Amino acid sequence: MSSELLDALVLLEKEKGISRDVIIEAIEAALVSAYKRNFNQAQNVRIDMNLERGTMRVFARKEVVDQVFDARLEVSVEEARRIDPNYQVEDVVEMEVTPKDFGRIAAQTAKQVVTQRVREAERGIIYSEFIDREEDIMTGIVQRQDSRFIYVSLGKIEALLPINEQMPNEHYKPHDRIKVFLTKVEKTSKGPQIFVSRTHPGLLKRLFEIEVPEIYDGTVEIKSVAREAGDRSKISVHSENPEVDPVGSCVGPKGQRVQAIVNELKGEKIDIVNWSEDPVEFVANALSPSKVLEVIVKEEEKATTVIVPDFQLSLAIGKRGQNARLAAKLTGWKIDIKSESDAREAGIYPVDNEKLLSFDEEDELGEE
Template identity: 65%
Template sequence: MNLELIEALNDLEKERGINTDVLIEAIQQALISAYKKNFGSLQNVRVHFDRVSGEIKVFARKTIVEEMKDPRSEISLAEARRLDPRYELDDVVETEVTPKDFGRIAAQTAKQVVVQRIREAERDLIFDEFSNREGDIVTGTVQRLENKNVYIDLGKTEAVLSQNEQMPGEHYNIGDRLKNYIIEVKKTTKGPQIMVSRTHPGLLKRLFELEVPEIHDGTVEIKSVAREAGSRSKIAVYSRNENVDPVGACVGPKGLRVQAIVNELKGEKIDIVKWNSDVTKFIASSLSPAKVLSVDINPEEKVAQVVVPDYQLSLAIGKEGQNARLAAKLTGWKIDIKSESQAQAANPRE
């Protein structure tokens, strides 16, 4: 059994990446508990596990003291020196106390420990893998729907798409394949819990990185994202290469790149605007598809006064103020929009 155990531990290290030293240490600790439980011993003991032969031995440990108070854990200097004259105070004397039938108990205990540690190690490996992917996209299959949460099978584990992170109006069916944004990975007693989102602005950013090679290779940079999930989003892009149109790169030939993202987000409308270091130009672009006549900024208060043609006012503001709201999120500026007539009425020429 002992040699078989050593072989099994070595196989586990190769196949599952579970460190043999960690397993042996856990087995030794479990065997100490098993020894005390099965043999009613209150002694301080150490279990030695021979890593070559697999032989297991139990040693009672006693500390050398001047005045012995507890014979289960202490031994007098005189008695210790009868065993070996080289002993000194505070040294530890070990005596083998391995029971005859300890092999059977050891085999059962080792098996339990190995099974438990396999589970723990797998959980740790999964946690390590996914904790490094916070802020990344994962693709999974809807496994079940429970208490308004959607549980998504990621292969090695599952992720939770909570109600708050689900896109408004999006319906989920078992077997659906979804791309999700990892927002948090937590350790729990039942293993790693991976929380994902379909509403996070980071999902939109990652989808563009996947679809647009120019973003992936760094030629085009995403400067900011504003999103109202399931309805409409805006994304500001900039090209490090003046010969590359950042908006055109994101739209793709015949709109294929952006359409793939729209399809993944179940029809969410996406405005792609060109980022500009000139704030007035960036704010004007951010209100796309509306045309802007002028932008006056107050840098101290970070407020922009924008004037648009009369017939473009409702387009610039958007349904329920959505276009203006997204533009403000995208630019980081408070945007006050007026029509040309309103602006002239507020500032009549003398």
């Protein structure tokens, strides 16, 4: 048994990266526990394993005392000196107490410990591999589903796709291949647990990185993403290179790049707009596809009032306010949309830049 165990430990060290010494320590600790459990012993014992010679021996450690009160833990001076004349009171004597049938128990215990350590090591390897892939995209295969999750195989492990992270316009069937976004990797007593999403804005961002080489190499940067999964999304893009059209790069020749992403997301509409440092320009772009006449910015409130032609008001707001809502998420600005006629009635359009003086400024001019 010992030679087979030694070979197994060498193999585990190579294949699983588990130190042989770590496993031997664990086996020795387990054998101590097994000895006490199987032989109803309370001694302080030590296991001596010699894998090369194929021996496993149990030694009871007893303290040398003048008067013995517990023979399991103590030994008299006289008895100790029969073993070695040099023993003194308070010394510790080791006496072999290996049971006859301890080999069978040892083999069974060693097997259990090795199996447990291998399982722990594999879990650790899987955790290390997937913790580095948090907020990344992977392709998985749908396995099964219950009332709370869809279980997606990622090869070495099954990931959990919760109901609230599933796209409303999708129906998942076993063996379907889907791309998922890894939102969280947790270490639990049963091994790593991985949660994935189909609705996370990060999924859209990663899909563009895959399909658009200019984004992958950093020539084009995705500045922000706003998404209502399964229905519509908006992304803002920018390039420091004036010769590169960031929107055109994302759309691709004949719309092939963006269409591949739309297909992956089962028809989700995607608006791609130019990012700008100027909130006037950025907000106007974000409300695409509607035309914008004017954007009035209130910096202190981080709010804007947007004037659009009367016939484009419903387009700017969108179905159930979706276009305006996504534009606000994309830009980080509050957006109040008014039609041209309402803005004229309110006296805020057309904007006369020469008359845009605050009351304080007008008072100062009057005092002069």
